[in-house]
Amino acid sequence: MKPLLEVSHVSYSYHTLAGETPALSDITFTVDSGEFLAIVGPSGCGKSTLLSLLSGLLTPEQGTIHINNSPISTHQTNIGYMLQKDHLFEWRTVYRNVILGLEIQNRKTEENLAHVEQMLRDYGLSAFKNARPSELSGGMRQRAALIRTLALDPSLLLLDEPFSALDYQTRLNVCDDVYQIIKKEKKTAILVTHDLSEAISMADRIFILSKRPATIQKTVSVHFDPSELLPMKRRHAREFKEYFNEIWKELNQNE
Amino acid sequence: MNEFSPRQAKFIHDHRRHHHMVTFFRFTIFFLFLAVWEVSTRLHLIDAFIFSSPSRIVQTFIEMSKDGSLLRHTGVTLYETLLSFSLVILVSFLTATILWFSNTISEILEPCLVILNSLPKSALAPLMIVWLGANTRTIIVAGMSVAVFGSIISMYTAFRETDAEKVKLIYTLGGNRLQVLRCVVFPSSVPAIISILKVNIGLCLVGVIIGEFLAAREGLGYLIIYASQIFKLNYLITALIILCIIAFCLYQAIQKLEHHIHKTRKF
Numbered sequence: 001m002k003p004l005l006e007v008s009h010v011s012y013s014y015h016t017l018a019g020e021t022p023a024l025s026d027i028t029f030t031v032d033s034g035e036f037l038a039i040v041g042p043s044g045c046g047k048s049t050l051l052s053l054l055s056g057l058l059t060p061e062q063g064t065i066h067i068n069n070s071p072i073s074t075h076q077t078n079i080g081y082m083l084q085k086d087h088l089f090e091w092r093t094v095y096r097n098v099i100l101g102l103e104i105q106n107r108k109t110e111e112n113l114a115h116v117e118q119m120l121r122d123y124g125l126s127a128f129k130n131a132r133p134s135e136l137s138g139g140m141r142q143r144a145a146l147i148r149t150l151a152l153d154p155s156l157l158l159l160d161e162p163f164s165a166l167d168y169q170t171r172l173n174v175c176d177d178v179y180q181i182i183k184k185e186k187k188t189a190i191l192v193t194h195d196l197s198e199a200i201s202m203a204d205r206i207f208i209l210s211k212r213p214a215t216i217q218k219t220v221s222v223h224f225d226p227s228e229l230l231p232m233k234r235r236h237a238r239e240f241k242e243y244f245n246e247i248w249k250e251l252n253q254n255e
Numbered sequence: 256m257n258e259f260s261p262r263q264a265k266f267i268h269d270h271r272r273h274h275h276m277v278t279f280f281r282f283t284i285f286f287l288f289l290a291v292w293e294v295s296t297r298l299h300l301i302d303a304f305i306f307s308s309p310s311r312i313v314q315t316f317i318e319m320s321k322d323g324s325l326l327r328h329t330g331v332t333l334y335e336t337l338l339s340f341s342l343v344i345l346v347s348f349l350t351a352t353i354l355w356f357s358n359t360i361s362e363i364l365e366p367c368l369v370i371l372n373s374l375p376k377s378a379l380a381p382l383m384i385v386w387l388g389a390n391t392r393t394i395i396v397a398g399m400s401v402a403v404f405g406s407i408i409s410m411y412t413a414f415r416e417t418d419a420e421k422v423k424l425i426y427t428l429g430g431n432r433l434q435v436l437r438c439v440v441f442p443s444s445v446p447a448i449i450s451i452l453k454v455n456i457g458l459c460l461v462g463v464i465i466g467e468f469l470a471a472r473e474g475l476g477y478l479i480i481y482a483s484q485i486f487k488l489n490y491l492i493t494a495l496i497i498l499c500i501i502a503f504c505l506y507q508a509i510q511k512l513e514h515h516i517h518k519t520r521k522f
Contacts, residue, residue, distance in 0.1 A: 057426055081427035083420055091442045091520050101428035104438065152428065 002069065003030035004188050005054070005156060010063035012049055013213075022213035023049045027063070029207065029216060031156070031188060038191045038199035040247065041209030047192040050214070051158045054190065055081045067156060080154030080187075082162045086145035088133035094144055095120075095129040101152045112151065119147045123181060138170045139177065146178055150185055157182065157189040163198065175202065175231045183228075196251075200243045201231035208250050218250050307492045315489040329497055331474040332463060335391065336505070339398030340459040343406055344452065346399070351410035355440065356432065361411065372404035377465050389470035397466030402458035406451055413447035414440050445520070449513045456505045464498070475501075 007029050013022045023046035031037050041047055052058040054065060056072045056079065065072045067079065088097045098116055102108045120126040123143050128136060136144065142162065149157065162178065163171045179202055182189050193199050199206050203222055210217040222243060224234055234240055259267065289309045295301050296308035303311065319325035354361040380397050387393040417440045425435045467476025475494045482490035 055427055057423070083424060083427070085420060087418075087421050087424045089421075089439070089442065091445070100438065104425065104428050104430040104434050148428075 004033040004035075004068060005031040006064075006066040007054070008064055010053060010060045010065060011213075012046075012053060012058065012061050024053070025213040025215055027214070027216060029219075031190065033155075033188055034186060036182070036189050036191070036202060036204045038193060038203035038206045039209060040193060040196060040199050040206060040251070041214060042211055042251065043194055045209050045212050046214040047194075047209060048160055051081065051160050051190070051192055054156075055079050055158055057081075078155045080149035080152060080157045082145060082149050082157070082159045084161050085165045086133075086141040088136075088141055088144055088148075090133055092133075093130050094125065094133060094136065097133060098125075098144055098148045098151060101148055105152065107152070112153075115153070116147065116151050119150060119181075122184075123147065123177070138166045139174045142166065142174045143177060143181070146181060150181070150187070155188065157187045159189060159191040161193050161195075162191075164193075164195075172232055179231050196244055196247055197235060197240075198231075200240060200247070201234040206243075206247065208247060220247060220250075304486075305488060307488045311489045312493050312496065315493045319490075319493065325493075325497075328473060328475050328478050328494070329501070331471075332460075332467065332476065332498075333501060335394050335398060335463045335466075335474065336456075336460050336501075339395045339463060340402075340456055342395070343399050343402045343455055343459060346403055347406035347410050347451075348448075350407045351414055352436065354407075354411045355414040355436070368404055368408055372408060376401045376462065380465055380469050383466075384470050393470045394463055394466030394474070397470075398459045398462035401462030401465070402455040405458070406455050409451050409454075410444070410448065413444040413451070416447075417443050445516060449509070449516065452509050452512075453506065456509060457502060460498075460502055460505070 007027055010024060010027045011022070012024045013020050015021075027050065039047055039050065049058065053060050054072070072079075088094070089100070092100070096103075098120065099108065099113070102112050102116070117126070120129060123146075125136075125140060125144055125147070128140065133141060133144070145162075159178075163174055166174060175198060191199065191202060200222060206220045206222060207216050208218045208220070209215070220243065224237055224239055229237060292306075293309045296303040296306060316325065354364065376397070379400055380393075383393045383396055383400075387396060421439045421443065422435050425438055430438065463474070464476040464479075467474040468480050471477040475498055478494045479491055482488065482494065
């Protein structure tokens with residue numbers, strides 16, 4: 001089977017008058033359909049740059065990125081991107097926030113709206129459809145943001161530290177929620193995080209990036225028994241600690 | 256209604272008392288001022304011919320209401336102010352949008368805007384009379400000239416200060432620059448735009464009065480100049496008081512608008 005996403009020899013640098021800052025150098029990897037990939041690395045190593053490239057917000061200076069065999073272009077629609085904060089607009093109701101993507105792309109078809117309704121019901125937000133975002137809890141806001149992303153039915157989901165703005169307790173719960181939603185909707189996901197335990201508790205595969213300019217330093221495949229263990233349960237599994245130590249060592253070699 | 260705890264009841268009571276006290280002193284000071292003014296003119300401590308007096312102002316007010324001149328002058332000033340205010344908002348909204356769309360244009364025009372904004376606009380008024388003639392058009396342009404450049408700069412700044420991450424969100428949802436403008440930049444700039452309205456309604460009034468000083472046959476600005484030239488201080492002070500009332504009412508109208516928007520947007 002052909003992989004869903006193919007990234008080959010991608011490099012990217014930022015340019016200012018003060019000079020050139022290489023952010024990524026020669027990144028090559030593939031992601032299969034349905035896989036959950038996590039990318040960890042020291043802060044400022046270019047993780048977010050990688051996501052911007054994958055989502056088409058930036059164009060690679062060298063190398064190519066293909067999704068479903070076609071090159072990634074700007075303003076494409078089959079990639080969902082979840083940012084660090086939920087960015088729900090206070091001047092819209094929860095429902096109108098959730099359908100923002102459909103509105104922008106002019107895809108408010110009956111079928112798509114029905115899908116949104118279904119997700120709102122499934123993920124416990126239908127009672128808050130006409131509420132303002134400020135009336136929601138942190139976890140609910142994050143779920144609403146996820147539904148907004150999923151409403152466009154993306155084939156690949158990018159998560160840029162989506163839990164970093166939440167307090168610890170909410171974070172663990174939302175992590176479980178989001179994981180279940182992604183699995184239920186059968187999405188392929190790439191999670192960027194600096195939280196090792198979060199990466200291990202959610203991902204099937206973990207890339208460790210080196211310091212800037214980032215290269216893929218190591219790939220760790222994560223297996224739990226049973227494989228559908230929820231993130232919170234994974235944290236208690238025997239294997240968790242081993243993976244943690246392995247990645248921790250690898251990251252510290254960096255220093 | 257809910258039962259309050261004694262401490263809550265005391266808090267509410269104290270709060271009300273404070274509120275009543277403030278209102279009481281406001282009115283007392285106002286009426287005391289009027290009384291002192293009236294009495295000192297009657298006792299010839301100050302010259303009523305120069306300082307006028309409350310009773311004379313009331314008399315003038317009634318006289319001018321009867322012959323309709325009061326309504327005419329007030330109406331003209333109000334009309335000119337509202338028209339120039341609307342034009343200021345329209346022009347600065349459109350200009351700020353264009354500047355936001357193109358960084359190149361905004362960079363090119365920045366020095367012009369800064370210079371025009373810091374120029375004393377009353378210096379332009381004589382030029383406008385020559386160019387446009389001594390008519391309503393000049394007065395409206397004078398009203399606009401005081402407010403428009405500052406308004407463009409503030410509105411453009413408000414647009415620019417939109418949260419970059421929120422802008423990014425629209426792009427990640429497949430939006431273009433026009434949609435960024437419509438979905439994020441405009442709605443998130445509403446509070447800033449309201450405060451720009453508040454500043455500019457006052458500035459437009461200033462500009463219109465300057466214009467009327469120089470190029471009018473009607474309006475409160477004309478009335479003030481005319482009254483000072485023929486030494487009818489009763490007219491002058493009446494006009495000033497009406498100006499105070501207009502300024503207050505215009506500001507209140509925008510305050511009401513702000514309140515209404517806050518309520519519908521709930522934040």
